[in-house]
Amino acid sequence: MPTVAFLLAPRLHLLDLAGPAQVFSGAADAGHHYTLRYVAERPDVPTAQGLTIHAGTEWPRLTPEDLVIVPGWRARRLVGSSGFGAATLRRLREHHEAGGTVASVCAGADALGRAGLLDGRRCTTHHQLQDELAARHPRARVVRDVLYVVDDGVATSAGIASGIDLALHLLATRHGPALAARVARAMVGYARRNGDEPQASAMLRHRSHLDDVVHRVQDLIDARFTERLPLAELAGSVGCGERTVTRLFTAATGITPLRYQQALRVERAEHLIGRGATVESAAHVVGFADARMLRRLRART
Template structure:
């Protein structure tokens, strides 16, 4: 069982909380072992929208498979907003030091900064707060105008609805893009993407088109991206010729071939495994490569 722990601060935005919470709840409804906890320094937290929320003051025992997420809150500036006390900040630090992942939505990035977790790392926040975040935490690299960033198990998102994108990305790298796509469909949300930013999941970047034929092929690749998938097999699954599939796929995904799409999924999954302690060789083999040489070539191509 993996825990998703939401650290709630006064004035928390409901969608910052509810969006990611719904993603992981939907994943649990589909049979994945997730449970959600809501922690605060006081039992009653008033949201930005006026709805009172009841939270626990007692932190559960966590292991590296668990996630701590800090939703954002309403305030004109980061400094004018609430700040977590010593215990939540130490919990954030200790969880990350122990191999766990921490995440934030919108202004929640400030809590990660106060815990020292943004130093030397890429991060983002709502576009209205990016300048202040950069000034307040000068050792961080603030990436502007993207939906989310990931850097060494520190994941930050832009704000409000982007928390859904962040949570779908975490599901994608942990359980595969097919599962993330299924959760998105069940939530009746469009698959989102960063567009030009490589931090976004490959599934999120290349699913925002309307070509049903390409979507069917992508769903097959999503589910079996670690296996050899010849172009002929993919074309037959969609009921089109290889030439037609190549043309449609490139038009829908901005120039990708089905093979390049599959390689992007493999690379993304391998990098996730490496960031969690796997060797390059073991990560390469788990995603379907014979050894790490192809993995190195793909990383060099995308750097």
């Protein structure tokens, strides 16, 4: 049962904390049993929005499977704003050295920098703090105008709501994009992995809409993309006509249901081929009758 430990600083922004916490809580609701813990140097943590949070002062026992997230706090300048002591920064560093992932939202990147975790690594933070982060941690490679960056077990995100994007990305990396899409949908949010790289997942790339009928069709295709799925069966699953499903699906995603299924197949086949499978065997695994269609679709891509 992995733990997500949130390290809380005074004047933290509630959404910096609540966004990622909601993502991992949603994953737990979906059957991936994350335990959320909240740690601070003092038990009562005032937030920038006026609510005081009660946190534990004892760190949970962490393993390399666990995640530590440092939400950001209100600060016009980073210098002298976080107040984390040497012992806390050492805990961050030790968790990463043991193989664990350490992440931050917004100003939380400064805590990672003070722990030495940004040295030689790419990172980001809120656009208003990027210049100061680069000046305070000259060995860090600050990337501007992105939502998040992940580099060697150190994940940093930009301002406020981008913590949700980063948390969804971490969830997709650990459990696959289907779970991230499911959690994002439950949150009525976008499922996206557009940090500093192009979106690579068809499941996420075509889930950034709020059409419930189309999401239900996608749920069926996601679960059975290796099978033959006639349009009539997809339409029947949502109680609509075939032409209506095609029209709604294309309007919401930009492609037809068949193209979406093919994209999932090709994506899975590329994963298998990259790990040593032949084109022929990969085509068979993902549901193509032979390798010709897979080769044609890969060439088109």
